[in-house]
Amino acid sequence: MKELYLIRHAKSSWSNPGLDDIERPLNKRGKRDAPFMGSRLKKYGVRPDMVYTSPAKRARKTAGTIAECVGYPQERIQQRGDIYTADMNKLLLVVRQTENRIRRLFLVGHNYVLTDFAEYLTNEPLGNVPTCGIVGIAFDIDGWHQVGEAGGHLQFFDYPKRHPEHSRK
Numbered sequence: 001m002k003e004l005y006l007i008r009h010a011k012s013s014w015s016n017p018g019l020d021d022i023e024r025p026l027n028k029r030g031k032r033d034a035p036f037m038g039s040r041l042k043k044y045g046v047r048p049d050m051v052y053t054s055p056a057k058r059a060r061k062t063a064g065t066i067a068e069c070v071g072y073p074q075e076r077i078q079q080r081g082d083i084y085t086a087d088m089n090k091l092l093l094v095v096r097q098t099e100n101r102i103r104r105l106f107l108v109g110h111n112y113v114l115t116d117f118a119e120y121l122t123n124e125p126l127g128n129v130p131t132c133g134i135v136g137i138a139f140d141i142d143g144w145h146q147v148g149e150a151g152g153h154l155q156f157f158d159y160p161k162r163h164p165e166h167s168r169k
Helices: 028-043 057-070 090-096 111-122
Strands: 002-009 051-053 102-108 134-139 152-160
Touching: 002 111, 002 152, 028 057, 028 134, 051 057, 057 090, 057 102, 090 111, 111 134, 111 152
Parallel strands: 002 102, 051 102
Antiparallel strands: 002 134, 134 152
């Protein structure tokens, strides 16, 4: 059994239009949403064996915040340029190349590829993974190399705006 958690980075700031895309930071809402979603994962006992993140500042910050919430060491987070520039084939390759000793993998990246990838893996019509959204997918497989189309089972799909009590803060 393998578990993949696709995590879209939290809301980013567009206040500095001259900033390179890869350098865009989180905005106020993103800084509030990332720990909230991390606390939700902690509440359900979800702790990764590995965290891969895009090198984009907003993704790195999201990954770091969520990792801290669930007790995953910051220094073990792996930045992967192939996630920043990913299409579905690149993401599939990233997942398939994961070491089999890893049972639970967090992958922090960007849309629209995360939504498309989640739908491809689960055959579930999610529509859109919003900022700081998390899609948990379980695979009844022995090795990551076996991950493929419609091979996963949707465990959950959660995001900050699903929780009005949080969104009003």
